[in-house]
Amino acid sequence: xxxxxxxxxxxxxxxxxxxxSKLLAVDGLxxxxxxxxSPDGTGDEAERLRALHGDRVTVxxxxxxxxxxxxYIEGLAVALESGATHICQMDADLSHDPADLPRxxxxxxxxxxxxxxxYVPGGRLxxxxxxxRVLSRFANAxxxxxxxxxxxxxxxxxxxxxxxxxxxxxxxxxxxxGYAFLVEMAWLAHRANGRISEIPIVFVERRxxxxxxxxxxxxxxxxxxxxxxxxPRRGLL
Ligand SMILES: Nc1nc2c(ncn2[C@@H]2O[C@H](COP(=O)(O)OP(=O)(O)OP(=O)(O)O)[C@@H](O)[C@H]2O)c(=O)[nH]1
Ligand SMILES: [Mg+2]
Numbered sequence: 001x002x003x004x005x006x007x008x009x010x011x012x013x014x015x016x017x018x019x020x021s022k023l024l025a026v027d028g029l030x031x032x033x034x035x036x037x038s039p040d041g042t043g044d045e046a047e048r049l050r051a052l053h054g055d056r057v058t059v060x061x062x063x064x065x066x067x068x069x070x071x072y073i074e075g076l077a078v079a080l081e082s083g084a085t086h087i088c089q090m091d092a093d094l095s096h097d098p099a100d101l102p103r104x105x106x107x108x109x110x111x112x113x114x115x116x117x118x119y120v121p122g123g124r125l126x127x128x129x130x131x132x133r134v135l136s137r138f139a140n141a142x143x144x145x146x147x148x149x150x151x152x153x154x155x156x157x158x159x160x161x162x163x164x165x166x167x168x169x170x171x172x173x174x175x176x177x178g179y180a181f182l183v184e185m186a187w188l189a190h191r192a193n194g195r196i197s198e199i200p201i202v203f204v205e206r207r208x209x210x211x212x213x214x215x216x217x218x219x220x221x222x223x224x225x226x227x228x229x230x231x232p233r234r235g236l237l
Pocket of ligand 1: 007008009010011012034035036066067068071090091092093095157205206210211212213
């Protein structure tokens, strides 16, 4: 087994070292940081950690237009190319607990995509303001109703893929970038008849750094389910 975790970063300088040290405690896990030329020097910090920890840490410095989804598309290609058997995704801001990764990876024994979910029994949100809770709940209900993705938490960025499913998705056709990227990937997994399962996680609000949530991100998320619902079956999968 060769698991890799992809961590996109934009201005996460203070979060990266504690995150990487917790990830290194997960047996056999490799770490791929995808930084978008963060102005706060996260890229340099990632290089420092790579030098310190050697071949378990890889850093991708993007130069094209910045984007959460764009970063993942590049990271997923690199991870597949490297021969990873299990490809995990998580945020850098310590909202996702690295200690949950073995559970996520293990659950791929019975699924092609495992989602760390805040909205299945046992899942929870910690320290999220009411405004974010309502928005997130609404977003999930909206996506399920329109795009028909059978997932309780389709905007969760804590995931583990079996490489076989990921390798047959048309990653080059993915159109979205923010939260919508996570929805689009879950939708693709479902359309490809992938087995999707959710396991409960506790999501903790970031303590350091700033959120990248914006009006543009929300507008894109509002539009995407309609685009997915209208997407013809032929040609894309
Ligand atoms: N490479 C890259 N990473 C990004 C970009 N935008 C966000 N990220 C990273 O994606 C992850 C999730 O972004 P967050 O800002 O934490 O978004 P969020 O979790 O919805 O917001 P908060 O709950 O407020 O933290 C974090 O690791 C960010 O650093 C980007 O444009 N490029
Ligand atoms: Mg966050």
